[in-house]
Amino acid sequence: MTVLLVEDDASIALVITAALEAEGFAVVRCETIAERDALLLEGDFSALVTDVMLPDGDGIETLAYVSRNYPELPVVILSAQNTLDTAVRATDTGAFEYFPKPFDIDELARTVRQAVGASKTTRDRGGEPAGDGLPLVGRSAAMQAVFRMITRVLRNDLTVLILGESGTGKELVAEAVHQLGHRQSGPFIAVNTAAIPAELIESELFGHEKGAFTGAVARHIGKFEQAGGGTLFLDEIGDMPMQAQTRLLRALQSGAIRRVGGRDEVRLDVRIIAATNKDLQPLIAAGQFREDLYYRLNVVPISMPPLRDRPDDIEALARHFLQLAAGEGLPQRQLTPAAAALLSQQTWRGNVRELRNFIYRLVLLAREDVIDIDTVAPLLPKDDASTADEEAGRDGLERAVVRWLSEVRPGAGSIYETALAAFERPLFSQVLHETGGNQLRAAQALGINRNTLRKRLADLNLDPDTFARRV
Template identity: 65%
Template sequence: MTNRVLLVEDDRAIATVITEALRDEGFDVTACSSVSKRDALLANHGFDVMLTDVMLEDGDGLASISNVHEAAPNMPVIVLSAQNTLDTAVRASDSHAFEYFPKPFDLDELTHAVRQATKRSAESAESIDGEGEGSLPLIGRSKAMQDVYRMITRVLRNDLSVLVTGESGTGKELVAEAIHELGSRRTGPFIAVNMAAIPHDLLESELFGHERGAFTGAVSQQIGKFEQANGGTLFLDEIGDMPAEAQTRLLRALQSGKIRRVGGRQEIGVDVRIIAATNKDLGPMIANGSFREDLYYRLNVVPIHLPPLRERREDVGALVKHFLGQAVAEGLPNHRISDAAIKRLEAQRWKGNVRELRNVVFRLALTAREDVIDADTVDDALPATQEMASGSETPFETALQAWLSGSSSAPGVLYHTALAAFEKPLFEHALRETEGNQLRAAQLLGINRNTLRKRLSDLEIEPERYVRRR
């Protein structure tokens, strides 16, 4: 029996590509471009699965999704959207979508999802109202962030343990907060514990609590983080810094759902969801015995990896504008930012990731003298330790060594011949390394910016040629 697919998409080019791909796989595809046409087709025909865009000719495809569930309660719905934000992903999840695909999507993945959707009916689940979702600070429309959003929506209605990995400053705690605030435990407490910030000899007391007199200084009973998080979420940040002896007790608590306060005899039942995070590679730590393998598997039921900012540069502009808005809310002057300034920020390596970018934006908001933040203002605000993203060109030093090995070293000629041979390629190399940023190029060369500009003019070098085009 041929599976029937209803495609609701108002972009004709995308509709044609999807239709042809699904028909090649043996599906019977009917396409329309509006909510009204969709409802008419559902009223008169039966479909096995529906694919729908969010923004359609006559309205929001998700806003009226309840009509679809009423007309075809067992039909899986796959959502497609160019509005690639966490809010959209959550709305799709709240609408009980079978799957959510941000545009542009992988056609093979979409075809596979349609095939899977036809094998089973959409699962019913309690609706989550998504209170507060508009203020969530997870921002980005890059493919890497879309993958994060999709994983978040998949864990909202269950209590599976989540392990969030990523470099410092990428926003791991924001992911944990999003899962809690949008999930079924949002009415319970969210308790965060930073393993690296607690002395090892006090960690068990912090997690499990202690009884009066349990150790020197325990003058009263203390309730631990597990009990404080009962009915909600316990976020264990920097789990890779947890000492071995505490790992054993944590594993026992996760396995049994019970904890025992330090110095206590009674076991106490706790109902918590565990989200852990680390910026370390736990694989080598498991290999050398510093992190328990069984604990790793207990925590890493659902892995979510946050990419570093340098791997999603297309999100920098949106983050900058968001942080400028935050700066205004905190009493700093209101500024706009030029496209050239954003490109300058996109070109940085951002070793401190989103946290470092936020600090720089707040510095710009505080120090900028003009209403519009321009590229020169950005250059002045960037710390001297900040690095530019470099390409794969052969380093100048390598070329210089190769030239010296084959050149004449006759007295009085080496400096002038080397200067004539390498001054122009040296400046070009500096511009490539800094993507046309003359201030950074001058700093790299160790010369004054005015000197650089004069020599660029003398050598007929156009710095604009080296600015990265996006």
């Protein structure tokens, strides 16, 4: 079995060749598209592994010739152009797999082995390659995983569950799946299930008949029917009321819905994509989310990384938002490398949404066309004491500890006891205040023994009666 490797980087080609030979393949290497086509005419190859950027052209654009003349030849594509556009274009060629650089060489070798051993792959070309203007930006490893998952669901109707913090771009992923998939000619209907009152959510999703309830003066077509032939995006699915969850599960199981107050079933022709910023497992354990619905929705999970896990993408995102701002009528601005580096060092708790808003504000307030570090720095969130005290979560607590150590500077050998007392005093005070000085209830709330609490209160010189008098 022989693999044709099209790679102009000698060092990368050497590593790939060694890995493929370890899998039992013979490897023939060339560096250009012209050499590739000549070798395909002369030889009998089991697989083609090709880079995208080659000295004489785009490796993806020229794969139409390969697919047309060698339809049973599996193709594996390598690329340093790690964008969603490249991933989708690679998938549209009918390639067996796409690997963004850098990649795991052993995984590549195993994939080639699978490609050769697999039966002929059905090659659904799905129209012209997607162009620029795609909604997702990022070349980090985390985003490459997202892009690869997106390409796997474009030619099917599997239900997708998008997970991630607020502001990470979950709706953009849903839009990308719709716009690039085979349902792109149909409608894309987005529903924020958390924004609909519980008593109206069934009517909004499934519709209602005239007279179904007070105020139902006419038949109403719900979101499921509105999305017919297209995609229904259910955002914030973790906040959906339990009764609506039951109706949704029934619809997914049966492929049909019944309008509120109606008797006839309406068959569905819609792809379902759901999203949530919550961890659904604790909700399932608490009886607030149906486990069977979770497994119905979680067919293909796509996890959106927070921006703090992809700092390498911040500069590209910032420049992307500068272009968007200019397209919306704001001044055309440019970002200096130093300013971009400063932005990349920030945490961006609000994720991509916060960065976008900051860039738009920066464009509006900047006085020069070129935005430098002196323009950016004053607009960044201040990490002062008052801000740190208001921040919730682990990061805020860690910063408070660091600040406390720098300000108090306890002596060697006493740091732990001093820090423990500093932490316990406000903690115990707050809990005692909430329990009206009742030590038994306070100990139960804290999860410690009552005698332990009593001893620590004595050590800290805290009088429970003081809190009792405040009630």
